[in-house]
C-alpha cells in the first residue's frame with residue numbers, strides 16, 4: 001500500500017460537528033447561488049424584457065424565470081419563514097400592493113412572505 005492509498009478514517013466519520021459543518025457549507029452555497037442569480041437578473045434587466053413581462057397574464061407571469069429568481073431571493077431575505085406566523089412550509093410570496101408589478105426587483109419591500117394560510121387570510125379568502 002503506497003502512501004497515497006492511506007486515508008484518515010476520521011475524515012469519513014460523521015459526527016455532530018462534521019454534519020454541522022457540512023450543512024453550513026450547503027447553506028452558504030445556497031445563499032450564494034440564489035444571490036448570484038438575483039444579481040444577474042437585475043444586471044440583465046432591460047426595458048424590452050420588462051415590456052414582455054407586462055404583456056403576460058398574471059398566471060403566466062408567475063411562471064417566468066424573472067419571478068422564480070425573485071421569489072427565491074425574497075424567500076431567502078425573509079429567512080424562509082412566514083412574516084406573520086413564522087411557519088417554514090407552504091410559503092408564498094405576496095405583493096403588498098400591485099403598484100410595482102414587473103418592477104418588484106427594485107421594490108423588494110413591497111413583497112411579503114406568507115404561508116398558505118396567512119396568505120389566504122390576507123386576501124380575505
Ligand SMILES: [Zn+2]
Nearest residue numbers: 082085115118
Ligand atoms: Zn403564516
Ligand SMILES: [Zn+2]
Nearest residue numbers: 093094095119
Ligand atoms: Zn398575495
